Amino acid sequence: MSVRQQAYAALRICYFNGIMPLWRSPLLIGAVFLTPFSFLFFLYVIAPRALFPFGVVGGVLFTALFTGNGMLNDAAYLRLERQLQQVFVASPVRPLAFLIGMALSELAFALPAMVLFLGILLWVHPFSALGLAALVGVVLLTWLMACTLGFFVSTLFQQLREIWPIGTLIFSSLSVLPPVFYPATAIPAPYQWVAFLAPSTFAAQLADRVVGLGGGITTSVPAFNGPLFDLLGLAALTLLLASAATYFSRWRES
Amino acid sequence: MAALEARALTKLYHGRRGTVRALDQVDLDIPKGELFAFLGRNGAGKTTFIKVAATLLLPTSGEVRLFGEDVVAHPEAVRPLIALVPQEGRPFFHMTPREHVYEYLRVRGASAESAGARTSEVITAMGLTPFENEPSYRLSGGVQQRTLVAMILATEAPFLFLDEPTLGMDPFGRRQVWEVIRRAVRKGSTVLLTTHYLDEAEQLAQELAVIDSGKVLYRGAPEALKSTVKREVRLQFSGGFTAKELAEYGQVIQDRNRLVLLTMRSRVRELTDRALERGGEVTVGPVTLEEAFLELVGRGIEEEQ
Structure with a gap:
């Protein structure tokens, strides 16, 4: 199959694994909305109003990050419970096309919530079209990073029940603890570096900066203090995880 | 190729x-x-x-x-x-x-x-x-x-x-x-x-x-696998015989509540008459692939042991 046909296969997988179930059970969208909105509501009630836009950006990123949890569970379900990954391995579909198709289907689930959060953000904190385009770029990189991580981790397990808590553990650690819903500067200065252990910190800082919220960690090294550093960090981690997902994942078991 | x-x-x-x-x-x-x-x-x-x-x-x-x-x-x-x-x-x-x-x-x-x-x-x-x-x-x-x-x-x-x-x-x-x-x-x-x-x-x-x-x-x-079975016919008994009694006539296979005997054609009349006299039921047929499989794999297991 040519590259064009592989791309088409990915879109087809997105259609029947993402859009089709969503169309038939629209309530599934509610499950995606619920957690980030709860966090946002919580912030709205207890935090100073100035921090609310950070929470809204956090909602967008949380939704993008949790596509990874969906990917982890979906990929494991298709491989272990339905044995359907075997059907795709024994076919001309390349691992990357399958991975992209699955990731796009997770994006389809997340998209309505993301659009709503973006709408709220534009309402409470208007910013430029360029900022919006940059934010969309950050969200797409975050989605790609989360999905490749989810797919990679899913291949390491042989039991579905082991995977459920792992997904919650990984993606909650990436989206709730790090400065996703709040500015990194809220962390006491001596411990701010710890935030960079989470790849989501790069995404959150970059997102906050491109929409003009600021709030990024300032270090004594000027090169580490701008959006370029965040972008490079996020892109490098995404590339690393995408490589791991495509090369080390057990498309063919050993 | x-x-x-x-x-x-x-x-x-x-x-x-x-x-x-x-x-x-x-x-x-x-x-x-x-x-x-x-x-x-x-x-x-x-x-x-x-x-x-x-x-x-x-x-x-x-x-x-x-x-x-x-x-x-x-x-x-x-x-x-x-x-x-x-x-x-x-x-x-x-x-x-x-x-x-x-x-x-x-x-x-x-x-x-x-x-x-x-x-x-x-x-x-x-x-x-x-x-x-x-x-x-x-x-x-x-x-x-x-x-x-x-x-x-x-x-x-x-x-x-x-x-x-x-x-x-x-x-x-x-x-x-x-x-x-x-x-x-x-x-x-x-x-x-x-x-x-x-x-x-x-x-x-x-x-x-x-x-x-x-x-x-x-x-x-x-067909060739079936022909490897050394017995000619398959008798299936529901009652009439115990497995021990049948063992002297050939190979006995327990199939749920029935007994399957693989034996030679010459023993059929004797065995069917006795089974019917004892109130049992018996069906006679050719050896199937299942028996050939069981015999072959059974032999493999015995050799392994």
């Missing part, structure tokens, strides 16, 4: 309880355009062989070639030529049988027109028309399995791996699947089928191999 050639194929699984030799120096050729059955007990190595040959699993050593392509070194060259019904696979819960077949064909690169035509053809041939627009969560297990088989057979791939394709189907469903498999072979596909239904292997396969503990014990035609 053989469609599939395996040479010294070995697969070891290392676990906490030691190493399991799932495939042990397996040599096997499957001729092009043939329906070949793989028989064996649970855990004999059938599925491992299929997984290796279908590029799902790396072998520990040895070689497999599919249409001349090295399965281990060049899986990308092999994958467009194959399709697989996995063991105990289940379809997507939200999709209908028609959507499964059509979407899978489209993903594999078929045009809309060709996918539509092949979907209609296979849905009809497999008897799925009454369920074609029902989501699979509403379908029985047998119909779900038929959906999965339809999806794979519709590909008309040159090599089809069918790992227990009729598991859980009723006799009507099985026969419909058999017919579509036969049609695929007539169209030129080579089929490797594993099954625990020996009547299925007898009905479909031109050749078969019996595998046990990772070793091929037999390879040849089903």
Whole structure:
């Protein structure tokens, strides 16, 4: 199959694994909305109003990050419970096309919530079209990073029940603890570096900066203090995880 | 040229309880355009062989070639030529049988027109028309399995791996699947089928191999396997005899609440008369593939012990 046909296969997988179930059970969208909105509501009630836009950006990123949890569970379900990954391995579909198709289907689930959060953000904190385009770029990189991580981790397990808590553990650690819903500067200065252990910190800082919220960690090294550093960090981690997902994942078991 | 050639194929699984030799120096050729059955007990190595040959699993050593392509070194060259019904696979819960077949064909690169035509053809041939627009969560297990088989057979791939394709189907469903498999072979596909239904292997396969503990014990035609049984007839008793009494007449197999005796033709009259006198029931027939299989694998187990 040519590259064009592989791309088409990915879109087809997105259609029947993402859009089709969503169309038939629209309530599934509610499950995606619920957690980030709860966090946002919580912030709205207890935090100073100035921090609310950070929470809204956090909602967008949380939704993008949790596509990874969906990917982890979906990929494991298709491989272990339905044995359907075997059907795709024994076919001309390349691992990357399958991975992209699955990731796009997770994006389809997340998209309505993301659009709503973006709408709220534009309402409470208007910013430029360029900022919006940059934010969309950050969200797409975050989605790609989360999905490749989810797919990679899913291949390491042989039991579905082991995977459920792992997904919650990984993606909650990436989206709730790090400065996703709040500015990194809220962390006491001596411990701010710890935030960079989470790849989501790069995404959150970059997102906050491109929409003009600021709030990024300032270090004594000027090169580490701008959006370029965040972008490079996020892109490098995404590339690393995408490589791991495509090369080390057990498309063919050993 | 053989469609599939395996040479010294070995697969070891290392676990906490030691190493399991799932495939042990397996040599096997499957001729092009043939329906070949793989028989064996649970855990004999059938599925491992299929997984290796279908590029799902790396072998520990040895070689497999599919249409001349090295399965281990060049899986990308092999994958467009194959399709697989996995063991105990289940379809997507939200999709209908028609959507499964059509979407899978489209993903594999078929045009809309060709996918539509092949979907209609296979849905009809497999008897799925009454369920074609029902989501699979509403379908029985047998119909779900038929959906999965339809999806794979519709590909008309040159090599089809069918790992227990009729598991859980009723006799009507099985026969419909058999017919579509036969049609695929007539169209030129080579089929490797594993099954625990020996009547299925007898009905479909031109050749078969019996595998046990990772070793091929037999390879040849089903009829030739039956002729390896040293007894001529099969008597099935419901009452009338105990297993101990029958043992002096030949080989006794306990089959649920019945006893099956494989014996010589000359003993039939005596045994049937005695069974009827004692109020038992007896049926007489030719030796089946099942008995040949049981004898062969039983012999293998005894030799191993």
